[in-house]
Amino acid sequence: MMRLKQQIESRLSTPRRYCVVVMLALVCLEASGCSLGVMAGKLFFGDPLVTCEFTRRTNIDLSEEHKKVLVICSTPESIRSDYPSLNYDLLEQITYDLKRREIVVQDTGEVATWLDDNGGVWNNVDELAENFEVDYIIHVDIDEFDYREPNSPNLLRGKAYGTVSAYEVQDVDGYRRALSVFETNYTSEFPSHMPVSIEQESPKVFRKKYLDRIADQIGRFFYNYHSSEEIY
Template sequence: MRYALHIQNAHFFNQRCFSVLLLTLVCLSSSGCSLGVMVGKMFFGDPLVTCEFTSRTKVDLAEDKKQVLVICSTPESIRSDYPSLNYDLLEQITYRLRRHDVEVMDTGDVATWLDDNGGVWNDVDELAENFEADYIIHVDIDDFDYREPNSPNLLRGKAFGNVSAYEVVEVDGLRRALEVFSSEYTSEYPTHLPVSIESESPKVFRKKYLDRIADQIGRFFYNYHTGEDF
């Protein structure tokens, strides 16, 4: 009897603590106090942000176990200066999607197919026909550089392009890719002042900037917590 009473009292105490905590959070939030946000994070963690792709299509690539193909493309003017850019971005974006439980096709298979086709492709339906993917993500980078114009000793990353996603469906017995998502992509890092090559080598800065681009593009397609840094 004494043990049951102890359990009942403990349960009542926990309920009161939880109620007081909720009331405190409501009061702090309604007053616009940043302390409320801090307390909320302490107990519940950073809130989860629904990615733009899921918000528009209502499809969660990770939860729905969709097989995804990632492809990157750049114009000849960029490939001549940065011949490995397509493959570097492909690997980094694929890595981040997999880290967030998105099933992505092997980058080696994609790279082999690209090599067999001269490194370029003209029609997304070609990809739908040649790969067993549910969705195709196309990252098209129109402009890329990590050197400050007219300043050989300064580094600043800039990129511009478009990110699209296609759902692969069967039409009259043929696999076709239908566009379901498209978003313009613009990046500049750092935004305020460029980095001197005396403080960071161009090679290290380029790797860091590519990682940042991959993170930004990946967030179009997987949910993330607000506290996650690029």
């Protein structure tokens, strides 16, 4: 490899020689490991922006078009009985993450007040479209959630599964309707390699950390981010 590099360098001008050396370095790094290849790519080409899944499917960038978004979370009764604040905790954190990315989001306090006034339940997204002046509704439906390892009370591992949907609010025959434009499944397990002992981290701290992680992962369906910000 070194001899080949020297032969090529001797026949090329300085600019072309630089490009070839860079490409050879990338090949060598790629051969020695994927992470090194990624690091080399960032070194020479910068930190690329990853287009979020919502924008790829709809061609809509919520942060650039300044569309107002309402976030709503739901869980089955079996989860609410164990984690009664889960819906609001996720709603608040996802809203915070979207706002940080300059997406206009309906105030969580107003959403919580409306839910309380309606017994904490809502029938369908059209009901939300009628009661809030927003352009899009993001519905996070968590079907499974836990942060304790099964049959191991001293071990912590977060697991969650659900569906993330988005609706565009439009006027249809004089009524505000929520039309489906996006849907994807969401699955999470953290940490994936091995659980955390309660001697290392308290259940309360771990639960907060895991909820923040879920909110961040779900938020990335709707805003673009740099590859260095990828969550593993």
